[in-house]
Amino acid sequence: MPRADLTIIGAGPAGMAAAAEAAGAGLNVLLLDEQPTPGGQVYRNVDEAAARRGKILGRDFTRGRALTGALNHPRITHVAQASVWSVEGTNVAYTAPDGAREVVSDHVLIATGALERAMPMPGWTLPGVMTAGAAQIMLKQSGIAVREAVLVGSGPLLYLVAVQLLRAGCPPRALVETQTRGDMRHALTHWRAALRGWRYLQRGAAMLNELRNAGVRRHVGARDLALLGSRRVEAVHFSCGGDLHELPAETVLLHHGVVPNVQATRALGLAHRWAPRQHAFVPVLDRWGLGAQPGIWGAGDGAGIGGARVAELSGRIAGLGIAHEMGALSEAERDRRAAPLLSARAVEMSIRPFLDRAFPPYAAALVPADAVTVCRCEEVSAGEIRRAAEQGCAGPNQAKAFTRAGMGRCQGRFCGLSVTGILAEMQGRDPGEIGYFRARPPLRPVTLGEVAALHDPDDPLVQAGPHG
Amino acid sequence: MDADFAIVGGGIVGLSVAWGLLRAGQSVVVVDGADDALRASRGNFGLIWVQGKGLNAPHYARWSRRSAALWGDFAQELEDNTGLDLALRQEGGLDLHFSDGSLADCATRYAALRAELGGDYPFEVLTGAALMREEPGIGPKVAGAVLHPEDGHANPLMLLRALSEDVRRLGGRLETGRMVSQLLPPGEGFALGCADGTVFHAGRVVLAAGLGAAALGPQLGFAAPVTPERGQVLITEKLPPLIRRPSLIARQVGEGAVQIGATNERAGLDDRSTRKGMAQLAAEAVAAYPALAQAQLVRSWGALRVMSPDGLPIYQESEAVPGAFLITCHSGITLAAAHARLMPNWILGRDGAPDLEVFGEARFAV
Amino acid sequence: MKPDLRFELLDKDAPRVTVRFAGQAYDVPEGANLAAALLAAGVDAFRQTAHRGVGRAPFCMMGACFDCLVEVDGVSRQACLMQVAPGLDIRPARQLREGPYAAR
Known part of the structure; x- marks a missing residue:
């Protein structure tokens, strides 16, 4: 080997x-x-x-x-x-x-x-709905820009993608942002962190300025989000400041953290x-x-x-x-080289508490409503997870066995935290106590033929043999 | 007193017995372990399998066949009660052989068993065109197959869920996340002490804790000589119909996924899947059903069988502590119907109870 | 809005090749990411789900979500991890259909 x-x-x-x-x-x-x-x-x-x-x-x-x-x-x-x-x-x-x-x-x-953190909400599985990161990848790798995008969620990446699309000649139709002005005020009380990250703040302000000058509409503090459409997404529904909105949309880009x-x-x-x-x-x-x-x-x-x-x-x-x-x-050499890296990392990390508080995940997507699909692969709703939990399943692995959530091709990458979150809410316990899906190979797709190719007939598995 | 019966273990075996006892009018509390406990019920292959069982022990062959015969009715009742689909298909199963020699040897052994059972043991040997007609997905490396018409398969996870739902519907209490650590037989009934400090009291106790019985059994006077044996299983993406009848190598479920299994490894309490085991399973499956080579592998897992020294179930009422029962086996799916429908009469000492003395622990006392 | 107006191709002079998806021919930029190229060419749904039979299209573009599954040469693959090559014959990811014998 x-x-x-x-x-x-x-x-x-x-x-x-x-x-x-x-x-x-x-x-x-x-x-x-x-x-x-x-x-x-x-x-x-x-x-x-x-x-x-x-x-x-x-x-x-x-x-x-x-x-x-x-x-x-x-x-x-x-x-x-x-x-x-x-x-x-x-x-x-x-x-x-x-x-x-x-x-x-x-x-x-x-x-x-x-x-990207899964953002389960009504309609998030419709064609035409992608992650904001997906749109950015299309731009980076293929030079393809989404036109007239509606970006939904929160966080610096949402602004960055919006600005990049704008610069590519495809101004987004709107930003529907789930963080509130209160989140930002709360985050600013962590002013030490904010001060250390002034470069980020400055860059963020510049991005917002660029979007404002281009006339990109921002809706801050959006709630009750739903993506509407039959065969593909057609509109974004939400409430904001007491008003109901329904924006037509051909492409919706979701993001609320990674x-x-x-x-x-x-x-x-x-x-x-x-x-x-x-x-x-x-x-x-x-x-x-x-x-x-x-x-x-x-x-x-x-x-x-x-x-x-x-x-x-x-x-x-x-x-x-x-x-x-x-x-x-040598240990001394390692430590000598690492010292500036460790301190630079500490400085970079010190901005995180500010960012995490200024752009919290959209709460309704952490613990979705019953009708919302949480497992995209096996098409399992949050309500099915709750029903399984009511049948007395203690943790995510039993919920998986009962509902198939997490059994599909993505192996729980997109529903794992939702299932943990739903069980934690129902049992009034910390997600850390609830735990997570057990991960097993294959980590990535592999054909049976490729797995079989690793078999060495001269060195077979030692087996106890079948049982009478 | 919490219930007439406390069942230690909420897997297929414990729930099948609990379900049967509830239907027999007993009150039941099932005490089940943590989400990450060793659980054969969540990792098994889902076969209802008579073939190969009891080749040297005709009473086990009879017992397995009796359960297989009850399965249809048992599944129907659970489905009616819960609305769940157990995906039971009992249209025969195949034991594939890659050489004429091993096929002939196997057929000889079945003929001997048939003779021992007075001619009542159905099986058929399929080769060549007859096999291709029955199972078109089989490749040229397969020399032939033994078809046993009573074999089949079901969705073991739906069985687990249906039992757990129906036990609750019938008034049973299901306590999950509770690791029983102490079984105390005081004067009046039993006290089950859990790791979290909870205590349950019951008139009688059924130990159906799988591998956990090895540690708990001696507290009730059982030898409980059970040891783990790892079975690794693979599952593919959903595929077009390829496999008609289940075999010991692979079965295709209703949604199209092909399940491939299982290894028989002595690996202690290690239930991980290993690349060596996966490669072995994949190679065998591709040799049997060549179209599988292009199928994507979606999941793998390992689970631990609960093995007795001779591979047969252990059914024993404690001699030291009457009212305590040990029930354990490695074929909880096949035997689920018997455990649900026949076992309660044996536990309750009622008329019509099966004679299970041959499955007692006395057989190990040599 | 017409499908092709949902996306703007910035490299307008990239050489184009023909691939087939679900039997239909599409002119797409050679070497481009297959999922992105098909989306920009107007493909709405890459596959139908197994249970509800509803359409899905690329969601994450980084190999994690499997919503862009397609079938090429009898093997199911993630379009977002493939590149456009001339003559690719792509089918939506396989569903239950007639195999060597009729469905049970």
Whole structure:
């Protein structure tokens, strides 16, 4: 079986930075990523898109070229279009365009990033409804801009996507924002955090200015959201300031924050804790990113939401930590190199409490009404989860068994937190006590033929045999 | 007193017995463990399977057949009561063989069992064109199959849900998230102490705690020699019809997904799925049904069978503590109908009770 | 609004190739992301759901949601993880249909 010193899953900012740092210290690094080009979601297709559409996407995007450029290193092997479907300890299986592969390494870094937080509401499964991140990915990767979009939700990404669409010549029709002016006032009481993040605030104000000057309408404090339409979305319904609104819409872009993608860390059996401010579970890791299992590390948004710069910093920090574990860096050298990174990360993280309070998730989507679909794959409603809970199912895994929620192709990525949230509300308990779906392989799609190809007839499974 | 009976374990076995006792007029409290407890009921393959059972123990073959024969009626009643669809299909099942030798050997053993059962044991050997006619998705590597007409499959999760709903509808109490740690037989009935401090009192107790019986059993005078055996299972995306009858290798459920299983591994209490196990299962499934090679794998899991030393169920009333019963088996789905319909009479000592002495713990006392 | 007016293609001079989706031909930019290209070409629903039979279209564009499932060469795949290549013959993700024998 091929081997590497370090296998990194995910070529976003965390994975790329860790690869550069570890390779720089002398490690042989295998960097596996699902996309045709490195960058992750935040720097998706950055090498090409920065050149073609740098003005639209902005400098926070084009700076990603520094990270992709650093991958051009003799000790880094970047495998594109590689889907990792199983991680057993530090032994990783993936499918690439040339077939099923396995690799064994001393260390594995999980850098699988974030997912947009599911925003279940009436009509959110209709064609024409996408995440705001999806629209941004279309812009970055394919140079395709959504016209006349209605953006719904809250958070800095909502403004960023709106501005990018505007600059692409496709001003959004409106922003329907679920945070309230009270949320912002409350957040501003965390003025220390706000002050540290003044750059973000300044940039945010500039974006809002740009949208206002372009005449993009904002509805702040929207509630009672529903997306209407029969075969595809036709309108956004909401109430705002005591008035009912119904905006016609051909494309609706949803966003109310991102959450760590914990499929791999869950499947490995790492402990996770509930992070109340992030409204999500995060894997338990030490400051270097090391988990409670030998050789298993995490970095980037998958280890806790911090954004692209924090991801890059935590990738570098993990890279140094791994290099030290491999004996490539002395402890003193590791600490010397890591010191400025650790303090930069602390500064970057200090803005988070402000952002989390200024742009909280849309509450009605955290615990959706009975009629709303929560499991998109198996088409299970919130009401079905509640009925199963009334039948006495203690936790998410029993709810899954009873309703099929979380059994589908996405493996609970989009309904997991909804199911936990509904059970927590019904039982009046903390989501951390309720727990989460158990994750199992395959983490990504793989055909039975590809799995079968790993079978060695000369080394079959030891079995007890059938039973009389 | 909380109830006439306390059932320790809210899996298929415990709920089947609870359901039967409720229908027999008893009051019942079922005490069930945590969401992440080891649960064979959530991980099994869903076969109602007579084939292969009791090849060396005709009484077990008879007992399995009796349950299989009751299944249709049992499922109908649960479906009528709950409105749930148990997806029962009992149109025969196949044991596929990849060599003529193993097929012939198997047929010989079934012929011997048939003789021992006085000729009453239906099976049929299918090869060549006859097999292709019955099962067009089967590939050329399959040498032949044994068809047992009484075999079938059902949705085990819907069975679990239907039982749990109907137990409550019948007035049973279902206490979930409670790990029983102590079974105290005081003068009047039993006291069940849970890890969270809750105590339940009942006149009699049924220990249906799966692997948990190994630790709890001795408190009631049972040997409860049960050990775990891992079964890994794979499930594909929803596919067009490919498999008509279930086999020990794969079955296709009503929605189209193909379930592939299961391994038989001694892995202690480790219920993870492993790549080696998955590769073995996938290779076997693709060899049997070549079209599966292109199917996407959607889920995998491992679950732990509850094995007795000889693989047969254990049914025992405690000699040390009368009123305490141990019920455990690795075929909770197949035997669910018997546990629900026949077991209560045995527990209650009523007329018409099946003779279950052969399944007692005395057989292990060598 | 016409389907093709929902999206603006910024690279207007990209070379275009023909692919088929559900039997219909579409001219799309070569090398583009398949899901994005089909959306911009006016494909409304990529698949029908198994239970309710309602249409779904790309939602996350990052491989997580599986709503862009299609079938290519007999294998179901996520269109958002594929690139446009000339001659691609794409079907909506397979549903229960007649197989080697009639449905039960």
